[in-house]
Amino acid sequence: MAAEATDEHDKDDKDDERLAYRGVVQRMLVRPEIVGIMAAVLIYLLFWGVTRPFGNAAGVATVLDVSATLGIMAVAVGVLMIGGEFDLSSGAMTGAMGIIIILLVKETGEMGGAGLSYWIAIPLSLAIALGIGWLNGAMVEKTALPSFIVTLGTFFVLKGLKLAGSKLMVDQIQVGRADEGPHYNFWQNVFGSTWERRDHVWDARDGVYTVLLLIGGLLLTVALFELVFRRRAELNAAGLPVFVVGLAGIAIGVVLMHALDGTDWLPMFVIATSGVAGAVGLGMWRYQPIAARGAITFAPDVVRPVGIGLAALAAAIVAALVLDPADDSDIVPFVTEQGLRAILFMLLAAAAATFVAIANYRAREISVMTKSAVLGLAAVVTFAVALFIQSESQSTKFRTELFAILAIGSLLVAAWTVVSTMFETRRAEDPAADRLGRRIAMVGGGLVLLGVLVRLLFVVQAEIDADNRSVLAVFSIRIVWFVAFVAVMSYVLRSTPFGSWVYAVGGNKEAARQIGVPAARTKTQLFMLVAGAAWLVGILLAFRLNSIQASTGNGLEFEYIIAAVVGGTLLTGGYGSVLGAAIGALIMAMSRQGISFAGWNSDWRQVFLGTILLLAVVANGYVRRIAESAR
Amino acid sequence: MTSLLALDGLAKYYGNIIALEGVTTTVEAGEVTCVLGDNGAGKSTFIKILAGVHQHDAGEVRLEGEVVRFNSPRDALAKGIATVYQDLAMVPLMSVWRNFWLGAEPTKGRFPFTRIDQQMAKSVAKEELFKMGIDIRDVEQPVGTLSGGERQSVAIARAVHFGAKILILDEPTSALGVKQSGVVLKYIVAARDRGLGVIFITHNPHHAYPVGDRFMILNRGQSLGNFAKADLPRDELVKMMAGGAELDQLTHELEGA
Numbered sequence: 001m002a003a004e005a006t007d008e009h010d011k012d013d014k015d016d017e018r019l020a021y022r023g024v025v026q027r028m029l030v031r032p033e034i035v036g037i038m039a040a041v042l043i044y045l046l047f048w049g050v051t052r053p054f055g056n057a058a059g060v061a062t063v064l065d066v067s068a069t070l071g072i073m074a075v076a077v078g079v080l081m082i083g084g085e086f087d088l089s090s091g092a093m094t095g096a097m098g099i100i101i102i103l104l105v106k107e108t109g110e111m112g113g114a115g116l117s118y119w120i121a122i123p124l125s126l127a128i129a130l131g132i133g134w135l136n137g138a139m140v141e142k143t144a145l146p147s148f149i150v151t152l153g154t155f156f157v158l159k160g161l162k163l164a165g166s167k168l169m170v171d172q173i174q175v176g177r178a179d180e181g182p183h184y185n186f187w188q189n190v191f192g193s194t195w196e197r198r199d200h201v202w203d204a205r206d207g208v209y210t211v212l213l214l215i216g217g218l219l220l221t222v223a224l225f226e227l228v229f230r231r232r233a234e235l236n237a238a239g240l241p242v243f244v245v246g247l248a249g250i251a252i253g254v255v256l257m258h259a260l261d262g263t264d265w266l267p268m269f270v271i272a273t274s275g276v277a278g279a280v281g282l283g284m285w286r287y288q289p290i291a292a293r294g295a296i297t298f299a300p301d302v303v304r305p306v307g308i309g310l311a312a313l314a315a316a317i318v319a320a321l322v323l324d325p326a327d328d329s330d331i332v333p334f335v336t337e338q339g340l341r342a343i344l345f346m347l348l349a350a351a352a353a354t355f356v357a358i359a360n361y362r363a364r365e366i367s368v369m370t371k372s373a374v375l376g377l378a379a380v381v382t383f384a385v386a387l388f389i390q391s392e393s394q395s396t397k398f399r400t401e402l403f404a405i406l407a408i409g410s411l412l413v414a415a416w417t418v419v420s421t422m423f424e425t426r427r428a429e430d431p432a433a434d435r436l437g438r439r440i441a442m443v444g445g446g447l448v449l450l451g452v453l454v455r456l457l458f459v460v461q462a463e464i465d466a467d468n469r470s471v472l473a474v475f476s477i478r479i480v481w482f483v484a485f486v487a488v489m490s491y492v493l494r495s496t497p498f499g500s501w502v503y504a505v506g507g508n509k510e511a512a513r514q515i516g517v518p519a520a521r522t523k524t525q526l527f528m529l530v531a532g533a534a535w536l537v538g539i540l541l542a543f544r545l546n547s548i549q550a551s552t553g554n555g556l557e558f559e560y561i562i563a564a565v566v567g568g569t570l571l572t573g574g575y576g577s578v579l580g581a582a583i584g585a586l587i588m589a590m591s592r593q594g595i596s597f598a599g600w601n602s603d604w605r606q607v608f609l610g611t612i613l614l615l616a617v618v619a620n621g622y623v624r625r626i627a628e629s630a631r
Numbered sequence: 632m633t634s635l636l637a638l639d640g641l642a643k644y645y646g647n648i649i650a651l652e653g654v655t656t657t658v659e660a661g662e663v664t665c666v667l668g669d670n671g672a673g674k675s676t677f678i679k680i681l682a683g684v685h686q687h688d689a690g691e692v693r694l695e696g697e698v699v700r701f702n703s704p705r706d707a708l709a710k711g712i713a714t715v716y717q718d719l720a721m722v723p724l725m726s727v728w729r730n731f732w733l734g735a736e737p738t739k740g741r742f743p744f745t746r747i748d749q750q751m752a753k754s755v756a757k758e759e760l761f762k763m764g765i766d767i768r769d770v771e772q773p774v775g776t777l778s779g780g781e782r783q784s785v786a787i788a789r790a791v792h793f794g795a796k797i798l799i800l801d802e803p804t805s806a807l808g809v810k811q812s813g814v815v816l817k818y819i820v821a822a823r824d825r826g827l828g829v830i831f832i833t834h835n836p837h838h839a840y841p842v843g844d845r846f847m848i849l850n851r852g853q854s855l856g857n858f859a860k861a862d863l864p865r866d867e868l869v870k871m872m873a874g875g876a877e878l879d880q881l882t883h884e885l886e887g888a
Contacts, residue, residue, distance in 0.1 A: 429768065495746040497736035500729050507722035514704065514716075516734035574724045 032568030078581030084573030097538025105181025133531025137524030176547025192543030219444030239285025246278020294367025507574025723775030
């Protein structure tokens, strides 16, 4: 009995210890959308590797266009899911709203509609949408049945009404035309306009892009230091000159690289050594050195994932060597040898990186030196892969750009290895350091984003000569609607009482009710939100397509749910984010467009989506567990 | 002087089942009244009457001298009676400060831009918790990551902050370890010292005795008496809780077999 009590005591003490401080990584990992962001970057890189359009403005505009309508719905459905409910009628409702608005404005006549002005039809159709949403919510609340069943009923009713209504009103299974309505032109600007942009030639693009990325990267590194390491009690002046010399060395290396046209080893070497020196200098200047580092321990928990990672990488290289990159014929049904090579290489390399990250995470618990060993190995291997790609790849894009990315990546990991072995990690709150670190990170991130935009929005003459054409990028206004909707909903969910209530009714409805949250009203409003979003999407569709099929939107409700889940929304409610759902939609749009840009058989899209969904759910659960146990 | 809350001959019947009968006790401001009883003794019914979930069938409830009847949980809350249930009205995945303010978020700004005053909400939550002796390092952390005792104390601090006069605690220590129970008992004392009348419901006399000023023991829906601390030595309380005569009987049976 006494022993038990002591155990309990000890455990509690340890719990309290762990609650004391959450490092920057844990704080980042606990955000619901983190897996989505990583997956989005990975998928973007995959398609950027195998297709041309992902690297230019036209392709990006198309992807954004596709993600807009999907994203608006995914965000609304995601918020509803955070509130603990589903809406299976959401897909059918988008088409229904499109049909309703067209019927309202369509000319009267034998095969006609109501002939109303858009000025009346738009608010009227919104009212109808909100009415349907209210009905969904009220039925769920009054019957206390699962929303899955109730909205499944609404789905079938809407689906049937669309078909029967279309035939009844216009004797067709397609209702047109939106442009018959009075005041069409004004509203066409609001819901249907586009901005066309021919690629601008700017030969300084690559220089500007490189410099922006480099400065942004440096600032992000400095911010990371500030957030992760413990400040010294007093600054050590000796470090500052080393830091400055390191920065100067990087600058010289970049200039050299430019002068030598990136073919010589010297600049790479200069950048690498001065990068590491600069990092060490910064560390010496500001941060506390580590007292005890421990020994390298080959624990199975660490060795196993490292082994699996290396094996995956070896398999990736074998795949790349065996498969012929120039072969356009199908090797397995519907996939060309070229495509298979790219997919296999990317997936296996990503798996390798994941396993090494897991090993690194576990090694941290053992000793500083063990962690450094894993990281150092990762840096060396990454650099080797970069060299392999440079020597093997058939594509110029891979040879230069992917090589540069991997080389810089390995350099960053190497520098991090050295520095994290030398300086002590912060284990206590330091609001001043947090604030400074966050500000620097924001500026750095902004510069990187700006660099990427420069890269996307401009072309160099050489590319046009190679392609023999200029590309027209068409940005549609629905992208603006999407971004605005994400911004507004994000604000509502984070900053208003209603947002808090949404999380509360999804997380623990009884508790929320007990404490005075109007739970039924909140849920009903969420159903109305989804209906409102469906109304917006319906209008966007009507202005884009001019006529709406009776089947439009049917079956898409699961894509919205998938997007939200991929973005980190918990199926059981109470957890998730607007940004996550939006990124989930982006992932779906990227995979849809990427598959078609790459010329793969689009029948496989569903398989791809299903796989992403499963992986995302598993990864989300795993990351959340790490994040919560690490506190 | 009138008591903060006085109960006189309170009774509740479910059909012909007597759930509670003849319950008489008082709760004073700045004092802890402990209600003890085994499972099925009527503790839940007792709480539900005071929390407004059920209405009593006989007897009288006087709040600051006035005869009252709590028609709904909201009504009881409005009259200053806050109940912290065993399963806690907390949303585990939500942060501490959002849980603290849930349903009564402080806002700033005009209508379309009405938003939660986060800075104020966080600092007040932290401060209120600190006043109760709870030092939460980061009010952004989800309630689910707190220990059981800390969760109880957040609920207590919330009730105190929102102006409760009487705090009902439903078995706050029953699911906790030894140390955590001690922590919760400290918060009960802290709430008492801030002038609240506390009703502490438990089946553990060892938890009740150190903090209680008055004890009422329930057994099978009947009150076994209402004692001031001075009239009731600890051993006596333990013996009454353990079922006294019944335990003697049981010991006899077990030894005989």
